[in-house]
Amino acid sequence: MRIRLMDTPDQVEAVAAVLRHAFDVVEESDEYANRGTSRMVRRYVDLRLRPKDAELDAAVRRLRKTAAHRLVTGRRWRVVITDSESADGIMPVCASPEHPVDDRGQQWSVYDCCDPHLIETYCEALAAFLVAALNDVPTLLAAVQYHGAGGAA
Structure with a gap:
């Protein structure tokens, strides 16, 4: 090319x-x-294009499978507003009954009661996509199992 x-x-x-x-x-x-x-x-x-590295592809499949299985905890994820004042962070939904919510029942802020695992994506669209994917783990696991069985990447 x-x-x-x-x-x-x-x-x-x-x-x-x-x-x-x-x-x-x-x-x-x-x-x-x-x-x-x-x-x-x-x-x-x-x-x-560089030729695919079979060993690297296998390592990525193992990593996806491991990550997907670790996500099966029943926890829900949410988009949060970060220090940049953008909705570009993700973290698990806070289980504390004292956590403030907006008028639609959503938790946008981060407080001491929250899980400390905040991931800043620096992209609002990516944060929304990741939350949607993480909250639909059965579909994610099905995709990982398909790819792990030699399906298309």
Whole structure:
């Protein structure tokens, strides 16, 4: 696959570095100045996907299975507002009857009565996705068992 990078020299180098890290770079051209008075340059990068590492894939499947089995505790998870004042954290629902809730019965805040396992995702959409996945462990386990049995990744 050939990719043309076009931007300022520092931006082209930054993106090229990311590509070198993520792919097998077969060939990388020198920078070519754009026409006229443009400060932009072009660089061409030929790359290939790295072959899958069977040992790494097996390790990931084992880790998924172990994590999924440890989640089977009957606990529910919730999205919480973190220090960034965004709903981008997740943690187990607090079991304390004194924990304040909003008018819809949701716990958005973190107090001393809460489980100390707060995970900041720095992304509200990711936090919502993780809570949905964690609160549906039977489906998660079924997916892990499917992948562990040689199913598609």
